[in-house]
Amino acid sequence: MRLYLLAILAAAASGVPGLFLRRKGGEVAAGLLGLAAVLGLWASLQVLSGGPGGSFGLRTASLGLPGLLVLDPLAAFFTIPVLLLSVSGAIYSLGYWEGRRGNTPALRLVYGLLVASLVMLVTASHALTFLLAWEGMAIAAFLLVMAEDREIETRRAGWIYLVATHTGTLFLFAAFALLAKIHGHSGFSALPAGLAASREGTALFWLFLLGFGFKAGILPLHFWLPPAHAAAPSHVSALMSGVLLKMGILGLVRFLSWVPDPPIWWGGVLVALGALSGILGVAFALGQHDLKRLLAYHSIENIGIILLGLGLGTLGKATGHPVMQVLGFAGALLHVINHSLFKGLLFLSAGSVLHTTGTRDLERLGGLGQRMPWTAGAFLAGSWAICGLPPLNGFVSEWLIYLGAFRGLGLGRQGWPVVILLSLALIGALALACFAKAFGGVFLGLPRTDGAAQAQEAPRSMLLPMGLLALACVGIGVAPVLIAPALGRVTEIMAPGAGTTLSSLAGLPLISGVAVVLGLLAFLFWWWIRPVQPAADLPTWDCGYAAPDARMQYTASSFADGLVWGLRWALRPRVRFPRVVGWFPRPTRYESHVPDPVLDRAAAPALRLSIRGASQLRVFQGGELPVYLLYVLLTLLVLLVWMVA
Amino acid sequence: MVRSLLPTMLQFLLHGLTVLLLPPLLPGLIAKTKAVMAGRKGPPVFQLYYDLAKLARKQAVFSRTTTWVFLAGPVGGVAAGLAASCLVPFGHTPAPISFEGDVILFAYLFGLARFLTILSALDTGSSFEGMGAAREATFSALAEPALFLGFAALAKATSSLSLGTMLAFPGSLTARFTGPLILVFAGWAIVYLAENSRIPVDDPNTHLELTMIHEVMVLDHSGRPFALVLYGASLKLLVLGALILTPALPRAPQAWQNWLVFYAALGLLAVGVGLVESAMARFRMTKVPQFLVAGVLATGFAFLLLLV
Numbered sequence: 001m002r003l004y005l006l007a008i009l010a011a012a013a014s015g016v017p018g019l020f021l022r023r024k025g026g027e028v029a030a031g032l033l034g035l036a037a038v039l040g041l042w043a044s045l046q047v048l049s050g051g052p053g054g055s056f057g058l059r060t061a062s063l064g065l066p067g068l069l070v071l072d073p074l075a076a077f078f079t080i081p082v083l084l085l086s087v088s089g090a091i092y093s094l095g096y097w098e099g100r101r102g103n104t105p106a107l108r109l110v111y112g113l114l115v116a117s118l119v120m121l122v123t124a125s126h127a128l129t130f131l132l133a134w135e136g137m138a139i140a141a142f143l144l145v146m147a148e149d150r151e152i153e154t155r156r157a158g159w160i161y162l163v164a165t166h167t168g169t170l171f172l173f174a175a176f177a178l179l180a181k182i183h184g185h186s187g188f189s190a191l192p193a194g195l196a197a198s199r200e201g202t203a204l205f206w207l208f209l210l211g212f213g214f215k216a217g218i219l220p221l222h223f224w225l226p227p228a229h230a231a232a233p234s235h236v237s238a239l240m241s242g243v244l245l246k247m248g249i250l251g252l253v254r255f256l257s258w259v260p261d262p263p264i265w266w267g268g269v270l271v272a273l274g275a276l277s278g279i280l281g282v283a284f285a286l287g288q289h290d291l292k293r294l295l296a297y298h299s300i301e302n303i304g305i306i307l308l309g310l311g312l313g314t315l316g317k318a319t320g321h322p323v324m325q326v327l328g329f330a331g332a333l334l335h336v337i338n339h340s341l342f343k344g345l346l347f348l349s350a351g352s353v354l355h356t357t358g359t360r361d362l363e364r365l366g367g368l369g370q371r372m373p374w375t376a377g378a379f380l381a382g383s384w385a386i387c388g389l390p391p392l393n394g395f396v397s398e399w400l401i402y403l404g405a406f407r408g409l410g411l412g413r414q415g416w417p418v419v420i421l422l423s424l425a426l427i428g429a430l431a432l433a434c435f436a437k438a439f440g441g442v443f444l445g446l447p448r449t450d451g452a453a454q455a456q457e458a459p460r461s462m463l464l465p466m467g468l469l470a471l472a473c474v475g476i477g478v479a480p481v482l483i484a485p486a487l488g489r490v491t492e493i494m495a496p497g498a499g500t501t502l503s504s505l506a507g508l509p510l511i512s513g514v515a516v517v518l519g520l521l522a523f524l525f526w527w528w529i530r531p532v533q534p535a536a537d538l539p540t541w542d543c544g545y546a547a548p549d550a551r552m553q554y555t556a557s558s559f560a561d562g563l564v565w566g567l568r569w570a571l572r573p574r575v576r577f578p579r580v581v582g583w584f585p586r587p588t589r590y591e592s593h594v595p596d597p598v599l600d601r602a603a604a605p606a607l608r609l610s611i612r613g614a615s616q617l618r619v620f621q622g623g624e625l626p627v628y629l630l631y632v633l634l635t636l637l638v639l640l641v642w643m644v645a
Numbered sequence: 646m647v648r649s650l651l652p653t654m655l656q657f658l659l660h661g662l663t664v665l666l667l668p669p670l671l672p673g674l675i676a677k678t679k680a681v682m683a684g685r686k687g688p689p690v691f692q693l694y695y696d697l698a699k700l701a702r703k704q705a706v707f708s709r710t711t712t713w714v715f716l717a718g719p720v721g722g723v724a725a726g727l728a729a730s731c732l733v734p735f736g737h738t739p740a741p742i743s744f745e746g747d748v749i750l751f752a753y754l755f756g757l758a759r760f761l762t763i764l765s766a767l768d769t770g771s772s773f774e775g776m777g778a779a780r781e782a783t784f785s786a787l788a789e790p791a792l793f794l795g796f797a798a799l800a801k802a803t804s805s806l807s808l809g810t811m812l813a814f815p816g817s818l819t820a821r822f823t824g825p826l827i828l829v830f831a832g833w834a835i836v837y838l839a840e841n842s843r844i845p846v847d848d849p850n851t852h853l854e855l856t857m858i859h860e861v862m863v864l865d866h867s868g869r870p871f872a873l874v875l876y877g878a879s880l881k882l883l884v885l886g887a888l889i890l891t892p893a894l895p896r897a898p899q900a901w902q903n904w905l906v907f908y909a910a911l912g913l914l915a916v917g918v919g920l921v922e923s924a925m926a927r928f929r930m931t932k933v934p935q936f937l938v939a940g941v942l943a944t945g946f947a948f949l950l951l952l953v
Contacts, residue, residue: 367770369712376712380764389757390750403746409801418948421793425752429789432756433782436763440778445770446710506744514728514742514750521724529716529869531707540708541865542771543854548710554767554775562783566934 001054001071004123007040011086012116015109029108030090033115037083040119044076048486055125067187070125074257077333077490078122078250081340084472085242086115088465089235092348095461096355097233107147107233114140114239121247127176127186134172134247138165141244144236145228157227160599163607164224168214172251175207190258197263205266208255209273216248218307219277222300223599226288229296230360234351237292241299241347242340249306249336256314257493264318270311271416275423278304282430283567286437286560287594291350291360294438295343298386301427302339306332308420309401312408313494315416324417325495327404330487330502335397338385338476342394345469346382349375352458352466353442357451362438362556367447372457376443378466383435385473388428391515393476398424399507433563441556448550478515480508557592564594572597656900657741664730668879669693671886671915675843678919693879697872705868710770718765719866719873725758726880733887734809736907737896743809748796751808751888752789755840758877759785766862773854777861780930784846784858787937788836794944795829795836799892801951802826812891826892828947833889835940839933841882844922846933856927886914 014032018025047053053076055067090111097104117136124130142165146158180186182200195201210221217225225245229237256262281300288294309332316325352375353368354360369376385392402424408417447453457463476483488499502508542548564573571594578588620631673690680687689695707715732747732754734740740747763781766774799811802822839846842859854861863874890910897903928936 367710369714369768373712380714384757384760387756387760388753389760390753395750395753399746399749402749403806406746406748406797406800406806409797410804418794418797421797422790425789425793426786428753428756429786432760432763433786436760436767436778436782440764440767440775444712444714444764444767445775505746507746507750510742510744510747511750514731514754517731518724518728518754521727522720525720525723525873526716529705529719529873531705535707535709537709538706540710540769540771541706542769543773543864548771550770552772553770554772554779559767559775559779559782562779563786566783 001043001056001069003039003043004054004071004119005056005069007036007043007083008116008119010036010039011112011119014090014112014115015105016112018105018108025105025108026090026094029112030087030094033087033090033112036115036119037087040079040083043071044079047071047073047076048489050489068126068129069120069123070188071123072125072493073486073490074250074253074493075123077486078246078336079119081246081337082115082118082122082243084469085239085340085344086111086118088344088348088469089239092235092238092351092462092465093233095459096235096351103147107144110140110143111236114144118243118247122250125188127180127188130188131169131172131176134169137244137247138162138169141165141236141240145232145240147233147236148231151231153227154231157224157231160603161224161228164214164221164603168211168221168248171207171211171214175204175211178204178207188254188258190260193260196259196261196266201259201263204255208251209269212248212251212255213273214248216245216252216303217277217300218248218273218303219280219300220598220602222277222281223596223603225300226293226296226596227599229299229347230290230292234292234347234354237295237351238344238347241296242344245299245303246336246340249303249310249332252310253333253494256310262314262318264315267311267313267315267318268416270307270314271419272311274304274307274309274311275419276304277301277307278423278427279430280570282427282434283563283570284594284596286430286434286567287564287571287573289362289557289593291353291362291365291438291442292347293360294362294434295346295350298346298431298434299339299343301431302335302343302386305398305401305424305427306335306339308332308423309335309397309404311416312401312404312420315408316404317495321408322495322497323501324404324408326491326498326501327400327407329494330491330498331397331400331404333490334400334476334483334487335394338393338397338473341469341472341476342382342385342392345378345466345473346386348462348466348469349379349382352462353379353455355458355462356455357449359449359451362441364449365442365447365452366445366550366553367443367452368455369443371447371453371455374463375458375466376439378463378470379443380439381470381473383439385477387432387435389432390511391474391477391518393473393480396477396480396508396511398428399511403505403507430563433560437556437559440559445553446548446550448553448555479512481512484508564592652900653739656738659904660730660735660738660741663735664727664880664883667911668876668883669697670879671882671911672879674912674915675919675922678916679923682920682923693875697876700867700872700875701869703868705866705870708769708865711768711865714761715765715768715865716870718762718768718863719870719877721761722758722877723873723880725754725761726877726884729754730880730884730887732808733884734813734891735887735904736891736894736910737813737903738900738907740809743807745806748800748806748808748811752792752796755881755885756789758881762862765866769865771865773861774864776855777858780858781862784839784933784937787934787941788839791832791836791937791940791944794941794948795833798825798829798944798948798951801948808888812888813894813896825947825950828943828950830889830893832940832943832947835936835943837885837889838918838921839937839940840885841878841918843918845925845928846936848927851927856930882915883911886911890914 014029017028053071055070117133121133142162148154213221285294285297309328312328313325385394388394388398405417405420488502491498540548573594576591578590731742732751763778766778847858
């Protein structure tokens with residue numbers, strides 16, 4: 001635990017030297033974060049390999065509390081993506097952000113504070129430390145989103161994020177207050193049996209679900225997420241999408257781990273929300289033109305997959321079905337790490353594209369695969385993993401959830417497992433279409449603008465973190481056996497007997513076997529068809545068109561058009577068709593957008609209404625001191641009368 | 646030990662040989678059936694073997710637009726198809742690799758093949774190939790739920806999650822399972838036609854690129870890469886054929902009888918596809934989703950029947 005506290009301090013201080021140094025502030029910050037990562041990961045790996053954790057508290061022993069910060073396996077498990085992604089982002093920012101803006105030192109400072117709050121948050125085991133770290137994280141993230149606050153889009157995104165995150169915190173305050181009333185103290189400990197079915201248990205469930213749901217971006221509480229992720233600098237987007245959202249999941253997981261006997265309907269609610277977030281998340285992603293917004297909607301989709309796993313585990317716990325419980329929770333937890341890795345990778349590679357071309361618009365890119373092959377490879381690896389295709393890591397976690405759901409089919413007349421199966425199958429197919437669109441639109445074919453045509457490969461400091469994340473994705477996918485023991489130990493907190501169930505799965509080593517067969521075959525066939533002599537300079541045949549042009553290419557929007565049209569009942573795309581009039585029609589334009597219905601039709605009107613309501617209260621706030629003193633006097637009088645009576 | 650090991654090894658060898666050598670025969674059988682139905686003589690049954698041999702000797706042409714992704718499509722398609730073929734039993738003979746949950750890996754390997762094929766089509770920057778890729782991505786999103794609902798029904802019926810036991814349940818055509826099984830077969834037959842780009846979803850022989858799906862995605866491939874594409878397509882006919890046929894096959898006492906039954910059923914399947922293609926025209930593009938939804942409904946009802 002001492003190492004871990006040092007890691008928190010190192011992370012918090014990482015931006016400080018940069019305030020005073022003329023040069024190399026970024027390198028120092030990255031170095032300190034690297035140190036924090038080494039210390040924190042070392043401590044976490046010790047806990048995950050069965051060593052004792054540790055706790056840190058101020059005179060907590062005398063109060064009979066476990067401690068303010070506790071490094072249990074769950075905390076250790078969540079530490080891994082936090083630190084990996086933080087340090088990758090810090091290295092990446094050296095080439096991406098350093099020297100580009102005047103606010104670089106401030107950005108570094110806040111980035112370090114964000115990492116410190118995140119690392120503290122995962123270990124928090126007392127309502128006080130938890131909410132402290134939670135707010136630190138929320139505010140630091142707000143400041144980072146506002147890095148480019150000269151643009152109105154960024155300011156708007158930042159404010160929406162701030163309102164959403166504080167609304168969520170409000171629910172958390174209520175939830176922790178209720179929890180303190182039940183326990184008699186504010187430390188984290190298991191709930192008594194039978195409480196979950198009571199009215200208090202129901203209230204706790206909804207309060208935590210709403211509070212953490214805002215942060216995780218569960219549909220329909222996701223509306224802050226796409227604009228904030230699109231507006232933030234890319235290494236911050238990577239951290240937000242990869243780690244910040246997961247803190248909502250961490251909260252839910254902690255809460256579920258306290259409940260010994262959840263009612264069946266909790267599982268049902270989680271599965272229903274998971275299916276909704278998963279399917280609609282990927283559906284909205286299909287309709288986007290902005291690369292980073294598209295990735296942000298995919299985060300919602302993956303949160304949906306994680307919720308499907310958590311719901312499955314809760315159903316297993318509620319019905320006393322241990323295997324379903326283990327596989328559901330294990331799949332969800334593994335997907336937390338997997339999603340951090342591949343989504344971080346995708347945001348970083350999207351950042352490289354933005355860095356060199358200056359645009360996030362899919363319709364203005366194309367052909368970058370020839371110009372920046374390494375970035376293309378990284379984005380392809382991320383796409384491969386996020387679609388859940390073997391042999392990368394996304395497949396392993398989805399496989400665990402599938403397996404648990406298939407096992408659950410044998411469970412009487414429960415309908416939820418088949419909902420999980422169908423949602424996963426549909427999400428998989430739609431995600432595949434969406435990433436074919438994204439990768440194809442950005443990296444394949446011909447460049448659609450001059451900016452894309454002149455794109456250059458990212459510098460090594462940006463490629464290195466991308467390479468590391470890609471390697472981690474491949475590693476977990478090809479050899480899932482390596483992380484099975486750690487995963488088992490974490491899942492044990494949620495579901496007893498997890499370790500033995502996971503290690504008895506014959507599939508884990510055999511997936512590696514099939515991956516090796518696949519790799520060998522692919523190499524063999526590639527060897528057979530590899531171009532042996534330098535290719536002649538020929539155009540695409542394209543059924544005989546002599547000069548194929550970038551404007552003749554299928555666009556990313558056209559690629560997704562069939563699916564967007566099929567899903568128009570949910571997406572409600574706004575399309576403006578061109579008007580063609582007369583014999584010699586004038587130039588005209590076609591537009592289509594998929595706006596976010598929750599933001600435009602529910603959240604924004606609700607905000608406007610609350611601002612209007614709040615402005616009515618301005619009557620009381622005239623700005624004159626005597627009036628305020630009068631209020632104080634009146635309040636005191638009323639209290640006095642009330643106390644006497 | 647040795648006595649029981651040897652026949653198993655022989656079976657696996659036969660499995661591998663079947664996968665490597667038999668697939669190109671299936672498109673030949675389909676074409677021959679169509680020709681006979683139309684009163685033509687038609688190309689020889691072994692035409693695809695000749696084509697593959699010719700293509701293997703030819704030089705490939707690459708557009709200046711393409712990158713290495715252009716080759717990933719053919720390579721990934723065949724590699725994933727072969728890997729998937731290790732997981733599926735051919736009739737009532739064991740699959741070389743089987744474990745609990747291999748059915749998911751099987752389905753996702755075909756997803757991988759599709760992903761890479763779509764990407765290699767987009768790599769050419771051709772509008773036709775983009776069109777085909779978009780259609781492939783769209784229609785497969787509907788085929789996937791049908792496939793998984795069928796898996797769910799079979800998993801429910803057999804309480805198993807491995808293709809080997811799920812598909813080849815021992816002669817259990819009892820009254821309880823007959824109805825669901827027929828429905829699964831019907832739903833999967835639709836998936837089969839769609840995944841293999843046959844009429845009425847797609848017409849492999851059309852002369853209008855605008856209306857094609859799979860064939861238009863590989864317009865720019867030539868030489869050895871194109872040979873891989875053709876072989877991969879025929880491999881898909883075989884492997885997915887084994888998937889949909891196996892639950893319907895009777896179980897014979899001897900291994901060689903099981904193999905014979907399987908080969909005969911495969912031949913019948915090819916002839917059946919040929920008959921469908923002779924009797925029907927391709928659907929209008931807008932009709933295809935409805936056809937695929939019918940597959941989802943059939944497998945969905947199969948699952949519901951098993952719940953009762």
